[in-house]
Amino acid sequence: MKSPKQDHDCNACVHKLNSIFSHLTDSELEEVEYEKSCNFFKKDNYLYHEGTRINGFYCINSGIIKLFKTGVVGKDQIIKFASKGDIIGYRSILSQEPACTTAKVIEDTSLCYIPASLLLKLVNSNQNFSMEILKLACKELGDANNFITDIAQKTVRERLAEVLIILKDQFDLDKDGNLQITLTRNELASIVGTATESVIRLLSEFKADKLVELKGKKIKIINLPGLIKLSNTFN
Amino acid sequence: MKSPKQDHDCNACVHKLNSIFSHLTDSELEEVEYEKSCNFFKKDNYLYHEGTRINGFYCINSGIIKLFKTGVVGKDQIIKFASKGDIIGYRSILSQEPACTTAKVIEDTSLCYIPASLLLKLVNSNQNFSMEILKLACKELGDANNFITDIAQKTVRERLAEVLIILKDQFDLDKDGNLQITLTRNELASIVGTATESVIRLLSEFKADKLVELKGKKIKIINLPGLIKLSNTFN
DNA sequence: CGTGTGATTGACGCCTGTCAACGTCTGTGG
DNA sequence: CCACAGACGTTGACAGGCGTCAATCACACG
Numbered sequence: 181m182k183s184p185k186q187d188h189d190c191n192a193c194v195h196k197l198n199s200i201f202s203h204l205t206d207s208e209l210e211e212v213e214y215e216k217s218c219n220f221f222k223k224d225n226y227l228y229h230e231g232t233r234i235n236g237f238y239c240i241n242s243g244i245i246k247l248f249k250t251g252v253v254g255k256d257q258i259i260k261f262a263s264k265g266d267i268i269g270y271r272s273i274l275s276q277e278p279a280c281t282t283a284k285v286i287e288d289t290s291l292c293y294i295p296a297s298l299l300l301k302l303v304n305s306n307q308n309f310s311m312e313i314l315k316l317a318c319k320e321l322g323d324a325n326n327f328i329t330d331i332a333q334k335t336v337r338e339r340l341a342e343v344l345i346i347l348k349d350q351f352d353l354d355k356d357g358n359l360q361i362t363l364t365r366n367e368l369a370s371i372v373g374t375a376t377e378s379v380i381r382l383l384s385e386f387k388a389d390k391l392v393e394l395k396g397k398k399i400k401i402i403n404l405p406g407l408i409k410l411s412n413t414f415n
Numbered sequence: 416m417k418s419p420k421q422d423h424d425c426n427a428c429v430h431k432l433n434s435i436f437s438h439l440t441d442s443e444l445e446e447v448e449y450e451k452s453c454n455f456f457k458k459d460n461y462l463y464h465e466g467t468r469i470n471g472f473y474c475i476n477s478g479i480i481k482l483f484k485t486g487v488v489g490k491d492q493i494i495k496f497a498s499k500g501d502i503i504g505y506r507s508i509l510s511q512e513p514a515c516t517t518a519k520v521i522e523d524t525s526l527c528y529i530p531a532s533l534l535l536k537l538v539n540s541n542q543n544f545s546m547e548i549l550k551l552a553c554k555e556l557g558d559a560n561n562f563i564t565d566i567a568q569k570t571v572r573e574r575l576a577e578v579l580i581i582l583k584d585q586f587d588l589d590k591d592g593n594l595q596i597t598l599t600r601n602e603l604a605s606i607v608g609t610a611t612e613s614v615i616r617l618l619s620e621f622k623a624d625k626l627v628e629l630k631g632k633k634i635k636i637i638n639l640p641g642l643i644k645l646s647n648t649f650n
Numbered sequence: 651c652g653t654g655t656g657a658t659t660g661a662c663g664c665c666t667g668t669c670a671a672c673g674t675c676t677g678t679g680g
Numbered sequence: 681c682c683a684c685a686g687a688c689g690t691t692g693a694c695a696g697g698c699g700t701c702a703a704t705c706a707c708a709c710g
Contacts, residue, residue, distance in 0.1 A: 249560060251568040252647050259560050274546075275553035280560050303546065307539045310549065311509075314538065317552040318510035324559035325484060325494050325515050332566050332608030333486040336666070365689065373567030375667050380690060396675085396689095412487050571698070600657065610699050615658060631657095631707085 199239070199265055200316065203308040212302075216292045227283035228269065234279050236295045237269035238262075243289025244351075244361060247281040248370060256370045261286075261350065261361070270313065271320075273299055286363075334412060336374045340382050341411035343371050344392070348401055358398040434474070434500055435551065438543040447537075451527045462518035463504065469514050471530045472504035473497075478524025479586075479596060482516040483605060491605045495555075496521075496585065496596070505548065506555075508534055521598075569647060571609045575617050576646035578606050579627070583636055593633040 204212065221227070221243070228234045230249055238245075245262040259281050262268045272279045273296045303310045330339060344359070351360040363371075369379045383399075386392045391407050393400040401407060439447065456462070456478070463469045465484055473480075480497040494516050497503045507514045508531045538545045565574060579594070586595040598606075604614045618634075621627045626642050628635040636642060 249564045251564050252649070253568070255568055257564040257567050259563065271553045271556055274549050275557060276550065277554070277557055280557045303549065304542045307545075310542075310545050311538065314509050314545065314549050314552065315511065317549065317556055318506045319512070321506055321552055321556045321559060322510060322512060322515045324556060324563065327563055328494065328559065328566060329484045329486050329492040331563060332492050333488070333490055364687095376688090377668085377690080378666060381666095384690085414487070599655095611656090612658080612700085613698060616698095619658085 200267065200309060200312040201239075203312050204302065204306060208302060208306060208309075212294060212298065215298050216294045218290070218292050221285045221289045221291070223285055223288055225285045227285070228279050230280065230282045231278050234269050234272050234296070236293050237267055237273055237299055238283075239267045239292045239294065240264055241290040241292065243285065243291070244287040245283050245289060246286050246367070247283050249281050257373060258367065258371045263351065267316075270299060271317065274303070274313070274317070286367075287361075331373050336372060336378055337382055337385075338410065338412045339372045339374070340368070340379060341386070341391075341407045342413055343368065344399065344401060345404070345407055345411060345413075348404075353401075356398075356400065357402075358395075358400045362397045364397065435502065435544060435547040436474075438547050439537065439541060443537060443541060443544075447529060447533065450533050451529045453525070453527050456520045456524045456526070458520055458523055460520045462520070463514050465515060465517045466513050469504050469507055469531070471528050472502055472508055472534055473518075474502045474527045474529065475499055476525040476527065478520065478526070479522040480518050480524060481521050481602070482518050484516050492608060493602065493606045498586065502551075505534060506552065509538070509548070509552070521602075522596075566608050571607060571613055572617055572620075573645065573647045574607045574609070575603070575614060576621070576626075576642045577648055578603065579634065579636060580639070580642055580646060580648075583639075588636075591633075591635065592637075593630075593635045597632045599632065 201209065201212065218241075227238060227245065240262050242264050245268065246258055247260050247262065247268060248256045248258040250256055262283075268283060269279070303313060330342065334342070347359050347361055347363075354360050365379050365383075366376045368383075369376045372379065383392065383394060386407075387394050389403075389406070391401070391403045391410070393402055436444065436447065453476075462473060462480065475497050477499050480503065481493055482495050482497065482503065483491045483493045485491055497518075503518060504514070538548060565577065569577070582594050582596055582598075589595050600614050600618075601611045603618075604611045607614065618627065618629060621642075622629050624641070626636070626638045626645070628637055
């Protein structure tokens with residue numbers, strides 16, 4: 181068998197154990213290793229665009245990708261972030277539709293690209309793998325339904341508080357207690373579904389209420405229970 | 416083999432051809448026929464409640480079910496309607512989570528109930544079937560993402576117009592040109608994500624603008640292009 | 651015919667989006 | 681090393697969309 185041309189060894193990948201790839205056999209993993217291509221993307225590059233057909237899916241080794249849709253007036257809505265261990269693009273391949281989001285790198289990213297044909301083959305040949313993907317899709321569907329309810333019923337203030345908590349959970353804090361992920365005010369607005377100015381004003385309020393500290397783009401949560409209360413969530 | 420105790424014969428079911436069940440073998444279909452139970456539910460009954468574990472999924476023969484989530488202040492958000500040929504409840508089984516919605520009958524419904532164990536067995540033994548379910552979940556996920564963007568970016572007026580169009584597409588019109596599905600103003604509000612009074616006022620506006628005619632709960636669309644324009648959608 | 655549920659209308663005001671102006675920061679090129 | 685351009689952040693003013701409350705009407709059902 182030809183040796184892979186890439187530097188990333190999926191067999192040694194730290195994310196393998198927790199990912200859907202843990203359900204592959206050794207020979208299937210070898211096939212992945214052989215067919216995949218490993219790439220590095222700098223910030224601000226695009227992986228794919230909404231409305232286009234994609235011919236493979238991506239497994240993120242490191243970095244952060246934002247997935248967003250562009251609304252009718254050209255305003256973006258961020259659907260989710262993908263980071264280490266996440267796979268993206270599979271939805272479009274499996275539902276045989278064009279990509280429903282645009283994928284843009286917001287922190288330098290290393291990832292593996294795996295052709296659609298191999299995804300389909302694995303789904304068809306390995307029950308466990310197929311079950312895991314199914315589970316993943318159903319999980320995301322549940323999350324999406326929750327988000328719909330939130331965005332339809334909560335105020336902007338509640339949603340912003342909730343988003344900060346979610347970002348903390350997904351990306352954790354750095355040594356200084358700041359959110360690891362760095363977003364522009366505009367990007368925050370595109371998650372919450374509001375205007376940039378509203379985010380700025382509300383963050384200032386949160387700061388005045390001693391819920392957060394702000395230093396440039398860095399956001400430090402100093403009163404998590406307060407934020408949770410404000411977000412009006414039971415979790 | 417024991418003969419099924421139910422009156423509904425899935426082998427003769429008119430929805431079989433277009434549904435995921437068309438991918439089952441004859442013997443698998445027999446198994447479904449044997450394990451399923453066929454039931455009839457009057458309006459206002461519940462199939463299952465948000466947050467509970469469910470032990471099977473449902474295939475709708477006729478009638479309409481609404482799937483909704485209840486928000487923090489007790490306000491409902493309708494996620495989708497299920498009618499003839501649709502299957503519901505599979506998400507929760509496959510993602511091994513409690514139901515993320517409540518399912519309530521809004522028009523007398525006849526359906527088949529199939530145990531979770533059989534769903535899992537079929538998913539694991541029949542590649543085509545598993546692929547179809549996967550496709551379905553991915554499709555729904557794409558729809559949910561679209562809905563998120565709409566609800567986050569569009570005005571209530573645009574969303575209401577869009578909802579009317581969607582209801583027309585999904586349930587078609589009766590002989591008089593009215594939407595086949597009958598909803599309370601409150602239910603309409605729970606789809607759009609707004610207050611009942613807002614729906615009432617906007618419907619009156621639509622009527623004044625000769626876009627719709629209203630007669631009690633009956634809604635007749637008399638200017639579809641106008642509605643589409645108002646909804647601000649490209650479709 | 652009474653009762654209750656849903657529909658409607660009006661009043662009111664706050665939340666939030668928009669527009670505009672200005673401050674801040676970063677990186678690039680001279 | 682400095683100046684400048686451009687992107688991003690901030691603040692204020694303003695209006696209007698939309699949610700809430702309350703009162704009344706319409707209708708169906710026992």
